[in-house]
Amino acid sequence: MRLVVADDSRVMRQIVIRTLRQAGYEGFDIIEASDGADALDKIEAENPELVLSDWNMPNMTGIELLNTLRQTGNDVPFGFVTSEGSEEMRDTAADAGALFLIAKPFTPESFRDALDPHVA
């Protein structure tokens, strides 16, 4: 399974990848992106099966990335991993077409709860 992990923090990308492994998701082909614009390029080039994206990033935010994808007809499964987990943010994410929002700090269990329904 090919997966894009977008976060402007390299450290956080590594923690997301480590947590995926701890949650039992082994053998993923993971593509890292350093902001929303970089993620957009890599999603278009690599055609991943899932995107995990931070919300607050320079150049292009996560919600701008999701909106751009949907406006261009790309319906890649998309979830947020972000430090802001208010109901308002969750509603905004869901309205834009996100499958889930994982709030930081997270655990392997919170990854499993969010991803299991969408990962074969």
Add this chain to the structure above:
Amino acid sequence: MSLMMMSRTEWQHRVDLEQLLDQIWESLTDTPAVLDFSTPEFSVPDGTPLISAAVHLRGDWEGTVRILCTDAMAERIAGHMLAQPTAALIRDDVNDALGEVANIIGGNVKSLLDGVEKLSLPEVQRFPAPGDVQGDHLHTCIARWRDLLIVVQVIEAPQHRRTAHIN
């Protein structure tokens, strides 16, 4: 939109920084939460290299969440976050790690306060002690992780410096 000032009591009623820090430590450092919050003050010898990371919140409540620690503590945090020995770390990784801790605290604070609309990207600074480590803070939380300390400061923006409109 009315801008809100908050008392220390009201702040502490809304935000449990100690519980939040415990959760962050367990998640990011991949170790059981072992923070000790009994240290009354942050004191290091003059000239000790310090590093701070701050995020700014804007909206009905405005202020800054800042974390502050020694270089040694920042390197330990980054090493655990990246699962690497501290000798293998580069400065950008240490800055990035501390900035991300500030971002997570700030994001959680934003979620707990009504009407905060904007969270900035983290700003990381390095300076020698004593530097700007004191001041009138809404809340100061000092956590000890083994033998080293990290300080979390919540600084409310003065009324006259607030922005009523969010860009």
